[in-house]
Amino acid sequence: MERRAFYKNGTLPWLLIAPQLILVFVFFYWPTSQALYWAFTLEQAWGGGNSWVGFDNFMSLFHDGRYWNTVGRSAFYAITATGLSMVVALMLAMFVDRALKGTRLFQSVFVWPYAIAAPAAGVAFRFIFSPEAGLIGSINQMWPGIWNPAINGWHALGMVIVCHAWLGIGYNFIFFLAALQMIPRSISEAGAMDGARPMQRMLDLQLPLIAPTVFFLLIINLISSFTDSFGLIDVMTEGGPIGSTEVMVYKLYVDGFKGLDYSGAAAQSIVLMVLVIALTFVQFKWVERRIHYN
Known part of the structure; x- marks a missing residue:
């Protein structure tokens, strides 16, 4: 039997949810409204307010070849980090699920990386993949120049992807x-x-029977890869070398807070938001139909 709670006082439910509504409005809807305002306006050169420019900020963004390079790099980053994290996590879960000796210990050990903050993990991986010290340093001593993320963009991007995937395992x-x-x-x-x-x-x-879980994790990991990579990149590479690790969320920060292009950064944030919404919509409406829940 379904049970529901009824309040005789009509204002009591609103008072109970008021703190949450205030938090959502202040930290979600208000910043979104400000981003929309800045995306369709342009600050005057000498101050004095913003002038309405319509879609000019978006058109300028879409005609920027560097921005499209960032979009492609972000997609590669998201797909690779998501695939690596999910495959490794699935293999570990398969081993632990077999109830071998020591699986209780492994169940707790494998969860520990998720409790580590991204900047802290970034510092640790930056040392591990350092070409002068750490584990990779000894390999560089045997084969000089085989690994150097400070000058090789693919090395730097791979280093960040591995760290991001490790955090999500x-x-x-x-x-x-x-x-x-x-x-x-x-x-x-x-x-x-x-x-x-x-x-x-x-x-x-097993894999067909856990398809709903795979589908759910695919959505969460892809969205996380597009939106939660800022801390790692800022600590490990700062977008370098020569922008080779600059993804969409980090370019937004660089253009807005370092380049002081608030309108352009706001337009980028709207594009990123629409991309994430569209990605989720397509996955739920198209991929979900091909998954059997029963």
Whole structure:
């Protein structure tokens, strides 16, 4: 039987949700409205307010070749980091789900990276991948110049992607392990009795059954890769070398807070917001139809 709470006092429910509504308005809707205002206006050269320019800021943005390079780099960053994080997390969840010796310890250890702040992880990975010290430093001593993210853009981008994927493994691991443990053991046992190897059972039996979880994590990881990469990039590379690690969210910061192009940065924030909304809409409306929940 469904139970609902009824309030005789009509103002009490509004008082209870008022703090949350205030937080949402102050930290979400108000900044969004200001970004919209700045995106369609342009500050006068000598002050005195903003003048309405319509879509000029967006047209200038779309005709900028550097911006499109940033969009492509952001897409590559998001797809690669998401794929790497989810594949590794799924493999770890598969091993832990087999209930081998020490799995209780692994269940807690694999979650630890998710509790580490992104800037702290960035500092640690910057040292690990340093060409002069750390683990990679010893490799550079044997093969000089084989690794140097300070001058090689692909090395720097790969370093940031690996760190971002590592941070997301713990989060993905929790969901994958929970989904795998919801699958009846009889299904895996039946596959084993039919001669299916562990990898074949994962591809043919377990992975289709946890498709809703995979779909959910795919959305969350892609959105996180587009929007939550600022801290890592600022600590590890600051967008360099020569802009090779400059993704959309970091270019927005550079143009707005360092270049003082508030209108252009606001237009970039609107484009990023629309991109994330469109990505989520397409995934829910198109991909979801190809996933069986029952």
